[in-house]
Amino acid sequence: MIQFSNWQVYSDLVHGFYLSKPKLTGLVKTNQTHGTKIAVIKRPIKRLTQPADGLITNLTGVNLMIRTADCLPIMLFDPKRKVVGLIHAGWRGTIGKIFIKAVLLMLTEFGSKIKDIQVGIGPHIQSCCYQAETVIQQFLPEWQPYLNQGRIDLSGFVTDELEQVGILKENIKVIDQCTGCSSLWPSYFKGSQKQFYSVIGLKHA
Numbered sequence: 085m086i087q088f089s090n091w092q093v094y095s096d097l098v099h100g101f102y103l104s105k106p107k108l109t110g111l112v113k114t115n116q117t118h119g120t121k122i123a124v125i126k127r128p129i130k131r132l133t134q135p136a137d138g139l140i141t142n143l144t145g146v147n148l149m150i151r152t153a154d155c156l157p158i159m160l161f162d163p164k165r166k167v168v169g170l171i172h173a174g175w176r177g178t179i180g181k182i183f184i185k186a187v188l189l190m191l192t193e194f195g196s197k198i199k200d201i202q203v204g205i206g207p208h209i210q211s212c213c214y215q216a217e218t219v220i221q222q223f224l225p226e227w228q229p230y231l232n233q234g235r236i237d238l239s240g241f242v243t244d245e246l247e248q249v250g251i252l253k254e255n256i257k258v259i260d261q262c263t264g265c266s267s268l269w270p271s272y273f274k275g276s277q278k279q280f281y282s283v284i285g286l287k288h289a
């Protein structure tokens with residue numbers, strides 16, 4: 085399991101990227117469709133019934149979980165208002181800016197201030213390995229500044245977009261491990277069918 089080292093100071097925060105399913109209580113999973121729907125969880129639930137590629141909650145004891153391989157697992161955390169979010173973003177969700185939608189929901193639903201929001205991007209396929217899958221992708225205007233010889237820098241796009249809405253640069257952390265070329269993480273691009281687990285939640289006081 086790996087974590088963001090700068091988040092280890094928060095004793096009420098649970099977070100990590102796990103190779104096998106973590107033994108934690110209160111896990112709530114996304115119903116991933118490569119869409120941009122986000123479920124805001126304000127009451128305790130056992131499982132999610134609607135499709136959602138993102139989850140946000142301020143409840144303690146609820147551990148949000150997603151499974152990814154090459155897509156971006158994006159964690160959001162407001163240490164002041166005590167809100168956590170977790171987003172699954174492939175290239176479709178990234179173009180649909182699901183992560184910006186999540187930030188805005190933290191402001192409107194929980195009163196977060198943009199300067200307090202911390203963002204962490206976990207292991208994903210990086211520009212060293214992520215060859216645009218389709219010709220369509222290569223011609224999307226959004227990608228043009230992030231394309232290098234047909235390879236897309238997904239987290240570069242995400243971090244620039246987050247900074248444009250006011251997230252502080254120092255509050256964005258990216259785990260610099262590419263699923264495509266690291267031997268640790270599974271990747272479809274390497275022919276693996278496996279996924280790994282990302283979890284974020286708030287502990288009971």
Ligand SMILES: [Zn+2]
Binds near residue numbers: 213
């Ligand atoms: Zn790589």
